[in-house]
Amino acid sequence: FDAVPLKHNGRVRVPFFDDLNSAPSIDVLQSCYRLFLCKSEVGNLKNVISRYFICNPSTKKFKEISSPENPFKDYIKFYVNMAFDLLKSPYYKVIFVREVPDQPSNYKPDVYSSETDSWTFSRISFCVKNNIQFLDAVFRNGKIHWNCYWEDSFYFDAENEPLTMPIPTTEAPQMCSYMGECRGVLYVSVTYFVLMLRI
Numbered sequence: 001f002d003a004v005p006l007k008h009n010g011r012v013r014v015p016f017f018d019d020l021n022s023a024p025s026i027d028v029l030q031s032c033y034r035l036f037l038c039k040s041e042v043g044n045l046k047n048v049i050s051r052y053f054i055c056n057p058s059t060k061k062f063k064e065i066s067s068p069e070n071p072f073k074d075y076i077k078f079y080v081n082m083a084f085d086l087l088k089s090p091y092y093k094v095i096f097v098r099e100v101p102d103q104p105s106n107y108k109p110d111v112y113s114s115e116t117d118s119w120t121f122s123r124i125s126f127c128v129k130n131n132i133q134f135l136d137a138v139f140r141n142g143k144i145h146w147n148c149y150w151e152d153s154f155y156f157d158a159e160n161e162p163l164t165m166p167i168p169t170t171e172a173p174q175m176c177s178y179m180g181e182c183r184g185v186l187y188v189s190v191t192y193f194v195l196m197l198r199i
Contacts, residue, residue: 026053032084032139034058035092039080052080054092054114068096068110068119079134081144088142091115095144095156097134100125109156128154140181147179147188 030037036055043049055062077099084092094112096119099105108125112118132148139145143155177190 029080029135030082030137030139032082032092033086035082035084037080037082037094038062052094054082054094063114065094065112066119068112068121079137081134081137081139083139083142083144085139085142089115126154136179138179138181138186140184140186145179145186147177153179153188 025040027039028036029039034056036053036057038053038055040051040053041048042051052065052067053062054065079097081095081097082092083095091114093114096110096112097107098110099107103125106125106127109122111120111122113120128146128148132146132154134146137144137146143157145153145155147153177188179186179188181187
């Protein structure tokens with residue numbers, strides 16, 4: 001097997017993706033059941049081109065995902081997540097969440113299916129707060145979960161509309177929260193501000 005050192009200086013070669021090592025940089029955005037969702041960017045600050053790949057280290061194969069034909073040319077923000085459960089299906093989906101122009105905090109999801117090798121443009125949209133963490137998505141039980149600081153978090157099922165997922169609240173002010181999955185269980189950890197008074 002191959003291993004990539006976690007402690008390094010400078011660029012690290014990924015041994016199981018030789019064909020991708022020519023890219024200027026590769027970021028692993030997400031992993032699901034041995035598949036990696038990766039991103040490579042080229043260009044400058046004014047014109048950045050992002051390419052997305054699904055990589056399988058066990059087979060040493062990868063596939064570049066075509067970008068959806070966006071009906072809105074001037075979208076502001078977009079995020080990419082992956083949904084894959086090998087125990088249920090050999091096919092994966094990529095969710096492209098984009099902000100609706102002229103409607104801040106409103107987003108629409110587009111879904112790519114590896115089964116059909118095509119995109120489906122969703123008719124639904126949903127409004128979220130600015131503190132939702134689209135970049136830190138967690139896939140569990142067929143749904144993409146997005147953590148949201150100080151507010152209800154969201155999950156998205158590719159076949160249904162997104163729904164809020166209430167997180168237990170406390171009276172203490174939250175400083176930071178983290179959402180993750182381990183052995184099929186979704187966990188949320190929270191840290192708080194602590195005020196100490198000396199009398």
